[in-house]
Amino acid sequence: MVETSHKYPKVAKNEETKKFWEAAKEGKFLIQRDKTNGQLYWWPRSMSPLSHSFDTEWEEHSGEGTIYSWTVMRKSPTGPFALGYLELDDGPRVYVRFRDGVIDGLEIGKRAKIVFDKISDDDVYMFADLI
Amino acid sequence: MSIKRKACIAGIYEYPLRKCPDQSIWQLHAEVADGALKDAGLSWEDVDGYFCGGDAPGGAMAMADYLGLTNQLTHYDTTDTGGSSYVMHVGKMAEAIVMGKCKVALCTLAGKPRTAPPTPRVPGYEQGFESGYNGSPPNLYALAAQRHMHEFGTTSEQLAWIKVAASQHAQYNKHAMLQDVVTVEDVLNSPMIADPLHMFDCCVVSEGGGAFVMTTPEIAKSLGKPIVNVLSAAQFLKGQAGGVGLDLTVSGLAKSGPMALEQAGVTVDDIKYASIYDSFTITVLMQIEDMGFCKKGEGGKFVQDGNLISGQGRLPFNTDGGGLCNNHPVNRGGMTKVLEAVRQLRGEAHEKVQVPNCDIALVTGIGGTLTVRHGSAAAILERG
Numbered sequence: 001m002v003e004t005s006h007k008y009p010k011v012a013k014n015e016e017t018k019k020f021w022e023a024a025k026e027g028k029f030l031i032q033r034d035k036t037n038g039q040l041y042w043w044p045r046s047m048s049p050l051s052h053s054f055d056t057e058w059e060e061h062s063g064e065g066t067i068y069s070w071t072v073m074r075k076s077p078t079g080p081f082a083l084g085y086l087e088l089d090d091g092p093r094v095y096v097r098f099r100d101g102v103i104d105g106l107e108i109g110k111r112a113k114i115v116f117d118k119i120s121d122d123d124v125y126m127f128a129d130l131i
Numbered sequence: 132m133s134i135k136r137k138a139c140i141a142g143i144y145e146y147p148l149r150k151c152p153d154q155s156i157w158q159l160h161a162e163v164a165d166g167a168l169k170d171a172g173l174s175w176e177d178v179d180g181y182f183c184g185g186d187a188p189g190g191a192m193a194m195a196d197y198l199g200l201t202n203q204l205t206h207y208d209t210t211d212t213g214g215s216s217y218v219m220h221v222g223k224m225a226e227a228i229v230m231g232k233c234k235v236a237l238c239t240l241a242g243k244p245r246t247a248p249p250t251p252r253v254p255g256y257e258q259g260f261e262s263g264y265n266g267s268p269p270n271l272y273a274l275a276a277q278r279h280m281h282e283f284g285t286t287s288e289q290l291a292w293i294k295v296a297a298s299q300h301a302q303y304n305k306h307a308m309l310q311d312v313v314t315v316e317d318v319l320n321s322p323m324i325a326d327p328l329h330m331f332d333c334c335v336v337s338e339g340g341g342a343f344v345m346t347t348p349e350i351a352k353s354l355g356k357p358i359v360n361v362l363s364a365a366q367f368l369k370g371q372a373g374g375v376g377l378d379l380t381v382s383g384l385a386k387s388g389p390m391a392l393e394q395a396g397v398t399v400d401d402i403k404y405a406s407i408y409d410s411f412t413i414t415v416l417m418q419i420e421d422m423g424f425c426k427k428g429e430g431g432k433f434v435q436d437g438n439l440i441s442g443q444g445r446l447p448f449n450t451d452g453g454g455l456c457n458n459h460p461v462n463r464g465g466m467t468k469v470l471e472a473v474r475q476l477r478g479e480a481h482e483k484v485q486v487p488n489c490d491i492a493l494v495t496g497i498g499g500t501l502t503v504r505h506g507s508a509a510a511i512l513e514r515g
Contacts, residue, residue: 012258021259041373043260049373069281069379071273071325076265083270085278085379092374095503097264108281125263 008119019058020044024116024124029063031091032056040091061088063114064131068093070106086112086128099127106130133363135395138225139351139515140359142171143470146339149308149458151243156188157197159241159340164198167342172354173235175199178344180206180233182224184216186242186249186340186461194239206232211252212368212506214408215496217465221510222364224345234347241340242461249461257371261503268410268462269333271500273325276413278379280327282428287327289431290412291318294331294455296439297409301452303481308335309456332412334454334464341466343473351515357477358515362491363394370504380428382414382497383507385421391509392423397491399423402511404475404486405446405493406468409453411501415439418495419446422509441484450475450484465496465508476514490514 013021023030031040034048035055041048048056070084082098084106098106099115111131116124144166151159160183168175181204187194190209195201206227210216217240224236242249254262279285295315301307313331321330351358367390369383392398399422409415416430424446425433438444451457451471454464472492474480492512499505 008263012254012262014256014259017259039373039375041375042371043257045256050375069274069278071270071277071327073265073267073270073273073325074322075269075324081265083264083266083274085274085377093377094374095261095264095266095371097266108277119263126260 008125010120011123011125016045024126027116029061029114030058031061032058040088042092042094061091063088065089065091065112067106067108067110067112069108072103072106082106084128086114096126096128099129102129132229133394134222134225134229135362136360137348138228138345138361139348140343140361140469140473140512141346141351141354141356142167142173142344143341143473144170145341145458145467145470146241146460147306148339149306149337150245151338152246156242156247159243160187160194160239161198163241163340163342164237164239167237167344171344171346171356173344173346176203177235178237179204180224180227180236182208182210182220182236182238184209184240184463185211185213185252186240186463206236213498214410214463214465215498215506215508216463217469218494218496218508218510219364219366219506221361221469221494222366225361225364228345228347234350236345237342239340239342240460240463240466243338244336244461245338266503268500269328270325271502272411272413273328275379275417275501276327279413279417282380283431285416285431287319287329288315289435290332290416291315292435292437293409293412293415293439294318296437296444297449297453297455299440300450300484301456303483304452304457307452307457308337309452328411328413334410334459335456336462337458337460339458340460341470343469359473359476360513360515362397362511362513363391364508364510365390365394366506366508368506379502380417382417382421382501383505384418384495384497384509387507388422388495388509391511395511397511401491402446402493403489403491404450404472405448406472406495407448408464408468408496409449409455410459410464410497412455414497414501415448417501418497422493422495441486447484447486450480450486463498465498468494468496472512476512
């Protein structure tokens with residue numbers, strides 16, 4: 001976990017995502033599986049967007065995957081930053097911001113993983129980093 | 132039930148300014164509405180349907196009250212899928228007219244993003260997982276461009292040709308925000324905004340707005356203006372869908388486009404002119420593929436070498452200069468797309484860019500973001 005270099009907004013949480021953010025504080029990446037078809041989906045929520053079944057379960061995932069797409073935003077008052085999509089191993093494609101400072105060496109197909117960084121006394125937020 | 136040839140766009144108006152420090156947002160809505168009604172030869176008293184998007188503060192109820200319409204509207208509709216809302220309204224207005232809910236439908240768009248930035252859309256459930264990332268149109272559309280390049284070998288030079296074509300058209304539009312002709316090299320030499328998109332791959336940020344009026348064929352014929360029929364309109368929503376099988380190289384137009392063609396009873400070969408939503412060059416390229424003008428992955432080849440330039444290429448597009456050069460009011464390009472298609476069908480485009488014998492035109496919209504979620508819309512219009 002690294003301290004972030006600039007301010008992020010307070011993380012919007014709700015009853016459905018409370019468990020995710022509690023695990024995130026311990027550095028664990030939780031994701032939900034749709035038990036009717038066995039697939040992982042993103043974002044966590046009580047009803048699967050794939051089958052519309054409420055028969056879902058939480059599980060811990062390594063957060064590892066490959067970069068599906070990326071960009072570096074050059075025009076930013078807080079300095080350049082990178083966004084991307086991470087295709088999780090055996091899982092969905094997840095929209096994510098790369099950890100502060102990670103703007104070089106990004107390529108489609110490269111390995112990367114989900115990380116959680118402290119953005120305030122109360123919150124961690126989800127980012128990605130190269131492995 | 133079909134809307135085909137059962138409603139006509141009778142009046143259009145585009146605000147002439149691109150910076151409006153002295154007008155209020157509401158005043159701009161009033162002025163563009165007044166302009167479109169005058170163009171049609173209709174009066175405010177005739178309006179019984181009002182349609183707007185999220186740019187109208189407070190939506191249809193509040194804006195209609197400001198406009199002095201609340202005691203005469205039998206139909207009203209606030210739809211907000213960003214810039215595609217006004218292309219969707221082509222269908223919604225026609226449907227309302229066909230269903231007899233109104234006879235004279237007015238749609239307005241106006242705002243001043245440079246001097247009075249619009250309130251951001253209220254986020255949905257995704258807020259916790261997206262809102263902190265500072266994703267914005269340039270960087271989110273860049274993610275689609277990057278993937279498209281990776282999968283299909285699309286190049287920055289090919290994307291640049293889209294801006295080049297828009298600039299060729301904009302030189303003849305005295306109201307266009309950017310009137311200088313640019314080259315492929317100029318685009319590649321413009322500053323990188325979000326890899327792989329350069330500044331000239333991005334649309335302008337402009338103020339002002341526009342409006343159009345739709346009515347029944349009977350009323351339209353009585354007005355003495357060239358008739359513009361609505362043939363079809365379709366919409367399709369694309370989002371993350373749980374992230375499973377998410378493909379960033381395809382837009383929702385891959386569904387709504389063919390639906391609009393089928394309902395109109397035409398093919399892409401019949402389209403003489405296209406207003407293609409051009410928030411970014413990549414938006415245009417992907418929609419050309421998704422409409423079926425070429426195969427997926429071949430958009431780069433299709434747009435290069437001036438194939439989108441009027442009088443020169445197969446598919447004259449955005450002959451007003453589009454959002455890339457002319458106008459993208461309130462960060463919403465759907466309205467101006469409808470307006471230029473109507474000008475082309477009336478034969479009222481600038482003589483240097485008017486498509487000869489322009490009888491069928493396509494209008495498309497991608498509102499929201501190409502990457503995370505968007506409302507796509509396609510409408511097909513015909514010279515009556």
